[in-house]
Amino acid sequence: MFAESPAVAGAPFPSPGGLSAKDHERLQHLDALLDRGPAELEALYREARAPRIGEVEGDLRGRMLAWPSLASRPSLASALRAFAGSRSFPWRGKTFRPFGESNGEGDNRVFSERLRLFRFETSIAPSRAGDFDALQLDYDLPSNPPVIRSIKDEIREIEPGLWLGQAYLRTRARDVLWLYFALARVT
Numbered sequence: 140m141f142a143e144s145p146a147v148a149g150a151p152f153p154s155p156g157g158l159s160a161k162d163h164e165r166l167q168h169l170d171a172l173l174d175r176g177p178a179e180l181e182a183l184y185r186e187a188r189a190p191r192i193g194e195v196e197g198d199l200r201g202r203m204l205a206w207p208s209l210a211s212r213p214s215l216a217s218a219l220r221a222f223a224g225s226r227s228f229p230w231r232g233k234t235f236r237p238f239g240e241s242n243g244e245g246d247n248r249v250f251s252e253r254l255r256l257f258r259f260e261t262s263i264a265p266s267r268a269g270d271f272d273a274l275q276l277d278y279d280l281p282s283n284p285p286v287i288r289s290i291k292d293e294i295r296e297i298e299p300g301l302w303l304g305q306a307y308l309r310t311r312a313r314d315v316l317w318l319y320f321a322l323a324r325v326t
Contacts, residue, residue: 162325165300169202169323172303173224177207180319181268184303187295189263189272192237195294195302198248199322201232206318233276233322235261245276257287266293267307267314274302292320300324 158166172180203223209216222228229250237243242262246255259276266273276292291314294304302322307314 159326161300165323165325166200168298168301169200169321170224172204172321173202173220175204177205177210177319180205180303183297184295184305184319185269185271187297187303189266190274190294190296190302192240192243192261192263192274194296195235195261195274195322196237196243197324198234198252199232199302200325201230201320201322203228203230204319204321207316237261257283259292266295267291267316268293268305271295273305276304290317294322 175183204220206216206219209219231248231250231252233245233247234255235243235245242260244258244260246258248254249256257278258280259278260280262275262277263272264275265271273293273295276294278290278292279288289309291307291309292304293307294302297303300323304320304322305316306318306320308317309315
C-alpha cells in the first residue's frame with residue numbers, strides 16, 4: 140500500500156533509535172500519507188475497515204493530512220500540510236480508553252504528550268462517508284468549548300496499527316468534511 144520512502148523531513152515525531160522495525164515502518168507510512176491528496180485519502184478510507192473499540196486503545200501518534208475544502212486554494216493547502224508535518228505543529232495525537240466492546244472515551248494530546256484536551260466518546264456507528272461503519276469520536280460533551288462540540292471524527296483501519304480519520308464540522312444544515320488525519324500505534 141505504501142512505497143518505501145524516508146520519513147518526512149522535520150516530522151514532529153523523530154524516530155528514536157530504540158523503535159522496533161515495525162514501529163519505524165508505521166511512522167514512515169504515517170508520514171507518507173502527507174503526500175496524498177483528498178481524493179486518494181477518500182479512496183483509502185473507503186477501502187479500510189472499521190476497527191473494534193479495543194483495537195484503538197492507548198496513545199496513538201497523529202498527523203493532520205489534508206483539508207478537502209481547500210482544494211481550490213492549493214498554495215494554502217500545501218502550506219498547511221507542511222505545517223502539519225513540522226515539529227511545531229501542536230497536535231500530537233489521540234488517546235483512547237475503551238470501556239468495553241461497544242463504547243469508550245479519549246482525548247487529544249496537544250503541545251506535548253502530557254497536555255490532554257477535548258475529550259470525546261467512542262462507539263461504532265455508520266460512517267458519514269458511505270455505506271459502512273466507522274469508529275465514531277463524538278466531542279459533543281459539556282466540558283468542551285462550543286466549536287469543539289460541533290466536531291465529529293471517525294476512523295477506519297488502513298493497515299494493522301494505522302488508522303485514517305475524517306473530521307466533520309457540524310453546521311446547521313449538515314456535517315461538512317473538514318479534514319483528513321491519521322493515527323499510528325507506536326510502542
